């Protein structure tokens with residue numbers, strides 16, 4: 715599933731090791747790292763190695779990959795001690811606050827999380 719690197723994409727550079735991050739997990743398909751500006755005591759990102767712009771750009775062939783992001787993210791949440799209370803977020807588009815246009819799943823936990831999120 716991996717491949718399709720974009721040279722001007724921040725997260726492709728992070729995946730490629732060009733920009734250092736605190737890495738949590740990596741395999742052939744997905745990469746997870748701690749967010750540089752955490753919005754909760756535990757806040758990390760799970761991204762596919764394949765460059766996909768955002769949720770609105772998913773193709774049928776990406777379904778297995780996105781399912782794997784979810785499963786790996788939940789497993790990492792458990793390992794980080796937030797398995798009983800965490801939130802997954804995928805922002806799509808500028809109005810929703812997407813700032814990096816390489817699809818990423820936020821996982822946040824370690825505090826009470828408001829609902830609705832605003």
Ligand code: 5GP
Nearest residue numbers: 735736747748749750751805811812813814
């Ligand atoms: P978005 O707002 O696009 O949904 O989320 C992008 C996330 O990437 C933000 O939470 C932001 O803090 C994080 N981020 C942006 N640049 C970097 C970086 O260079 N390193 C790390 N670790 N996180 C980053």
Ligand code: ZN
Nearest residue numbers: 723726765816
């Ligand atoms: Zn990318």
